[in-house]
Amino acid sequence: MICIPYFSGAGHTALLARAIADGAGDARVIDVEAIRPDDWAALDAATAIAFGAPTYMGSTAARFDQFLEEVSGPRWHTGQWRDKLAGGFTVACHPSGDKGFALQRLVTFAAQMGMIWVGQAEIGTPVIEDRPGINQDGSWLGLMATDAQAPDRLLDALDLETARLYGVRLAGATRRWQAGAGA
Template sequence: MAQVTVVYHSGYGHTQRVAEAVAEGAGAKLIAISAEGELSDSDWQTLDDSDAIIFGTPTYMGGPSWQFKKFADATSKAWMKQSWKDKIFGGFTNSASLNGDKQSTLNYLQVLASQHGGIWVSLGLLPANTQASTREDINNLGGSVGVLVQSPADAGAEVIPSGDIKTASQYGKRVADITAKFA
């Protein structure tokens, strides 16, 4: 069975909730980037041993958190060894606003995966964009590159719209299914 790992930073618990949904859908391991932007040696080994890596970060000021950026910079060691080449990659992000410039963050994650020689998995879901659509529908924010999630700034992770959580779970399953085809 292919090994999928979700590596994420969560500032306030919202991204952690999304990471859990993605991991549940993928049957994946979870690795949390610390508040200092660090991973343990065993976490780095898990990433090296994984067939697929799914990145997750909140969108702050139009890009990933500084903790995620520190992690991304540290992946240069894996890049030098080409140890992540031909792995399957995916990503997700959330912000308080419906838009919140989340696409910039997903583009950052996709470029990071490409720099490693990885194969990016798109969302693969039609948007919920009819008049009858609600926040409870899958892909209600209309993403295509990866998972977009809206997390209200004045509430905890438990109020993330269920459509966003279902989208995250389905995306995790998609990444795992595609990874299995390559493994």
């Protein structure tokens, strides 16, 4: 199972989480502001966890950082999440928005927990001309999206498609990881 814990200040990150879950198929989306005991149990049982938070002032939102601190206390020293797959996603209002630093925060957390990171692998334009808008931020460390800054939508449809494809990638990596665990 894949769990997708996220914090969403204005709804953008929640949309990305749902798009990743759509691509993954069997995924549990968890709003860290409303986390319940059964969500904690699902996180502990998950094979893969994709962390999501908006980028605020060059890093992940403080409310998401609070969640990471809640995770690490009881799980870091026991290695409870060691060898789980991990991934991450973020969104900001600017095309750069220092989103790379937010992803570095997430990958560092995952490394400290002993997790195995799965980056984003979709290639779009200008490299592959018939894929305009796919991975338009050019991020491979994790998934990045940009606020659409449009009154009728929060995110560009192709950012959501890139998120869905990231979910497909995470699901494939999870299946391979689970198959290898029995070998």
